[in-house]
Amino acid sequence: MQAIYNKQGFTVGWLSGKDLYTTNGYFIGYLIGNAVYNHKSQYCGTLKQSFFRDYNGNVVGFLKGAKGGPSLPSLKSLPNKPIKKSRASTKVAPPAPSAKPSKPSWSKLNWEVFMK
Numbered sequence: 001m002q003a004i005y006n007k008q009g010f011t012v013g014w015l016s017g018k019d020l021y022t023t024n025g026y027f028i029g030y031l032i033g034n035a036v037y038n039h040k041s042q043y044c045g046t047l048k049q050s051f052f053r054d055y056n057g058n059v060v061g062f063l064k065g066a067k068g069g070p071s072l073p074s075l076k077s078l079p080n081k082p083i084k085k086s087r088a089s090t091k092v093a094p095p096a097p098s099a100k101p102s103k104p105s106w107s108k109l110n111w112e113v114f115m116k
Helices: none
Strands: 002-005 011-016 019-021 027-032 035-038 043-048 051-053 059-063
Touching: 011 059
Parallel strands: none
Antiparallel strands: 002 011, 002 059, 011 019, 019 027, 027 035, 035 043, 043 051, 051 059
16 A cells, blocks of 8 residues: 655555555545546546646645655655455446646645545
């Protein structure tokens, strides 16, 4: 599991393979290629070069080692990895729309809103 960080450097979620989890271990979404979908199979944005980007190309979160985006905060202490709860079944995801160009700025969306 890889921690997902927000613009303050706090862990806001976890990436396990292609699945996304809350800090408490609940399934909240998944990846198909670079496209990010929530648990309702709705398109949320992309994961490119370790940056989670919203529909407009702004950064919402990042993985450790991300480079080439906005300036990154110092990382806060890493919480224990959660025990993953059962993964919910998902509908077939629609094709992802064309991604907007990546921007070197932070999104106004927080992680929770991004994944809704």
